[in-house]
Amino acid sequence: MQRLEILFQDDWIVAVNKPSGLLSVTFEGNRAKTAQQMLETILRKTGAFSAKHRPLAVHRLDRDTSGVMLFALGERAQKTLMDGWHSIVTERLYRAVAENPRNKREILPQRGLIDAPLAFNAYHIGYVPKRGEKTRTVAARTHFTVIARGKTHTLFELSLDTGKKNQIRAHLASKGYPLAGDDHYRAHTNPFGRLALHARTLSFVHPFTHEAMHFEIPEPPEWERFVMSARDSDDRRT
Numbered sequence: 001m002q003r004l005e006i007l008f009q010d011d012w013i014v015a016v017n018k019p020s021g022l023l024s025v026t027f028e029g030n031r032a033k034t035a036q037q038m039l040e041t042i043l044r045k046t047g048a049f050s051a052k053h054r055p056l057a058v059h060r061l062d063r064d065t066s067g068v069m070l071f072a073l074g075e076r077a078q079k080t081l082m083d084g085w086h087s088i089v090t091e092r093l094y095r096a097v098a099e100n101p102r103n104k105r106e107i108l109p110q111r112g113l114i115d116a117p118l119a120f121n122a123y124h125i126g127y128v129p130k131r132g133e134k135t136r137t138v139a140a141r142t143h144f145t146v147i148a149r150g151k152t153h154t155l156f157e158l159s160l161d162t163g164k165k166n167q168i169r170a171h172l173a174s175k176g177y178p179l180a181g182d183d184h185y186r187a188h189t190n191p192f193g194r195l196a197l198h199a200r201t202l203s204f205v206h207p208f209t210h211e212a213m214h215f216e217i218p219e220p221p222e223w224e225r226f227v228m229s230a231r232d233s234d235d236r237r238t
Helices: 035-046 075-085 167-174 223-230
Strands: 005-009 013-018 055-057 064-073 090-097 109-113 141-149 153-160 197-205 212-216
Touching: 005 212, 013 035, 035 055, 035 064, 055 075, 064 075, 090 167, 090 223, 109 167, 141 167, 141 223, 153 167, 153 223
Parallel strands: 064 197
Antiparallel strands: 005 013, 013 064, 055 064, 090 153, 090 197, 109 141, 141 153, 197 212
């Protein structure tokens, strides 16, 4: 597992680069190491940790999603960020590599919006219910732009109007584009040995200093190279 990288830290917030395979936050019964625990350890070692100055999650990334993530330092900062999240955040972009649909008539355009409500199964995995299926749903809207389109896979850039669990994965899978390495949505390929989803960009107005903050960590460069050069025989099958 890669280390947790601190991108920025002040008295109120910490921005980190979370590696794939690491849970975002600690929860009851979990024994696996989390980004929150690792950050707390770093703060303790530097003498910056206290009961009132501890890392608290503002948003979350799935375990297998990498990229930019923001923590608050203390309850006051957490409440301020969470209460004003939608007005504070000015840009939040993801990159993802997805398998192409087998039916070429289902190919998505260069850019667009997936506006489909999500339901959740007994294992809390999100999905787009079939027409006529009676189940509780939540609104979900995902904007997409094609960055590179290859023979077998597509590299997408995505932004969210809503931040629901599994939203990108469920929305793209519903259009015939399961993310590479995504067992939950029946991907057939795993070319990178991980889920191909990365939180690339987070921009926001600092709620206490009012500075414009921008953090950007590019996805692995091999993602685009793979998309543009991949052939069916080159894929590493799951």
